[in-house]
Amino acid sequence: DAKTTQPPSMDCAEGRAANLPCNHSTISGNEYVYWYRQIHSQGPQYIIHGLKNNETNEMASLIITEDRKSSTLILPHATLRDTAVYYCIVRVGGANSKLTFGKGITLSVRP
């Protein structure tokens, strides 16, 4: 699996957009980019995934660069409840595709 690199932490103000970066320079053509988050003492929660195109759902937007070597998760209007550890994971789709988690990025949303 391609390795991902995320900064250890970041913060943003409540109501503002949170832009969480992820580098995956060794990604291969059939690997998806997944984002999960984990709020304290809970299990990880799926947010969004993408292969090549930008994606948007009710939780967030995923912007993948054209060369696919990096991506950004955007939470358009961060709230205090978005304070969590966010994991960027790259994995081949289908077949046996367990997810390998790194340490993630800790997002702190301040009032």
Add this chain to the structure above:
Amino acid sequence: DTGVSQDPRHKITKRGQNVTFRCDPISEHNRLYWYRQTLGQGPEFLTYFQNEAQLEKSRLLSDRFSAERPKGSFSTLEIQRTEQGDSAMYLCASSIRASGANVLTFGAGSRLTVL
């Protein structure tokens, strides 16, 4: 559909005792995963089932650990002769086989404390 359920949510045991955790996946999901998470770390993969078949086991799964999914529905993770190093959150996840991306749904986890 109530999502992935794990039981118990918390377990405190003495070193040397055996413990068992149960996971009930989403009903139509045929894949089931166990992960372990220690403080400050991301979840670490332990094992994976497709239906009742255990298809992959991590090196983390020592011979004191055993996982089963007897009828391809719920799964159990047993730890024998627990050690203090086994203290962790044990997470279960499930997914459905499909082409393309494989999205895992996680349970809330079972927290184990070994005294």
